[in-house]
Amino acid sequence: MGPIYLDHNASAPLAPEVLEAMRPHWLASGNPESRHSFGRQPRRAYEQARETIAGILNADPSEVIFTSGGTESNNLALFGLADRAQHGEARHLVTSPIEHPAVSEPIQQLEARGIAVDRVEVGADGRVEVGAMADRLRPTTTLATLILAQNETGVIQDVARLADRAAASGVPVHTDAVQAVGRIPVDFRGLGVATLAASAHKFHGPVGVGVLLVRSGVSLLPRVFGGGQQAGRRAGTPAVALAVGMAEALRLWQGDAERRLARWIVLRDRLESLLVAGLGRDQVVRTGPEGARDRLPQTLHVGFPGLDGDALLMQLDLAGVAASLGSACASGSSQASPALQAMRVPDDRLRSSVRFSLGATTTDDEIDEAARRVIDAIRRIRPPTPSE
Known part of the structure; x- marks a missing residue:
């Protein structure tokens, strides 16, 4: 793929x-x-x-x-x-x-x-x-x-x-x-x-x-x-x-809205579940409320505690996964996200949070493969623990 x-x-x-x-x-x-x-x-x-x-x-x-x-x-x-x-x-x-x-x-x-x-x-x-x-x-x-x-x-x-x-x-x-x-x-x-x-x-x-x-x-x-x-x-x-x-x-959105909404929620939550299964819940921290419909159906924002977000984004790009650390309009800034700061996100997630956002053409296979690539990329760059 x-x-x-x-x-x-x-x-x-x-x-x-x-x-x-x-x-x-x-x-x-x-x-x-x-x-x-x-x-x-x-x-x-x-x-x-x-x-x-x-x-x-x-x-x-x-x-x-x-x-x-x-x-x-x-x-x-x-x-x-x-x-x-x-x-x-x-x-x-x-x-x-x-x-x-x-x-x-x-x-x-x-x-x-x-x-x-x-x-x-x-x-x-x-x-x-x-x-x-x-x-x-x-x-x-x-x-x-x-x-x-x-x-x-x-x-x-x-x-x-x-x-x-x-x-x-x-x-x-x-x-x-x-x-x-x-x-x-x-x-x-x-x-x-x-x-x-x-x-x-x-x-x-x-x-x-x-x-x-x-x-x-x-x-x-x-x-x-x-x-x-x-x-x-x-x-x-x-x-x-x-x-x-x-x-x-x-008009295309309106004609397909019900199906897109339902499908996006399934794909978004599947991506999160796969990341958690591969890395552990303590290493994949979702941003936002618990309710599935309190967030955009096609947006998953997660933090990977202890990682460097820029290094992770580079590894994802090399692995062929396009994601974002936040707003594209502020991507050139070295400043931490004002929105995450306002939410009082802990320092270990403030600069390691990634936004994955889906579209009308995103497929099941892409989600499964993206999860695999993200997990591999994180395992390559995660600092070893003292016991390792």
């Missing part, structure tokens, strides 16, 4: 059906903003993609803003919501310490501008106490933000409860749902949030396109200027092929 790709949380390979859906739009002429026949056809495809995405995520098509991906969607939401306050007015923001860099770094920028930021504590199981977040809301709070499914650990957060509590104070809630959409059912209306970010390449769609859902009636200042596209909320010529690809990838 060749290389085994278990890093779908970083990026999932493009589905062949998505490529075929996009192909005619790469080759077509016409700007969808043009008012002639060459523009009307791509415009219809673009709006159909918007309707498809809105229908699956339980939003209105008018609430869908196409962006270049999850990073832009998160930035548009955070700056667009925070900057609504009048210049000079005291402003405040509530967030968690387990956000993706696409959220935490914009928040640092807002903090540098003088916005007060409260970061609540997170439990050792990776779950944020949303009651504590709600208790931090003030009359000057302009927004609260909480990731829907944590990108490293896969732990699912109770965003709907936070949104419900925040609504009583009139505070909009943003959620980064980049790792959740296309992995678990996501109901924009049901969550009650003001804004929600998603990105196509996480669920076998194309790189370079995402959406920000903005609830009707929510005021959002634009970040990109130079045209009146998308009701003036995000200027730029529509990328029709990318929008079509995202809609097709999400």
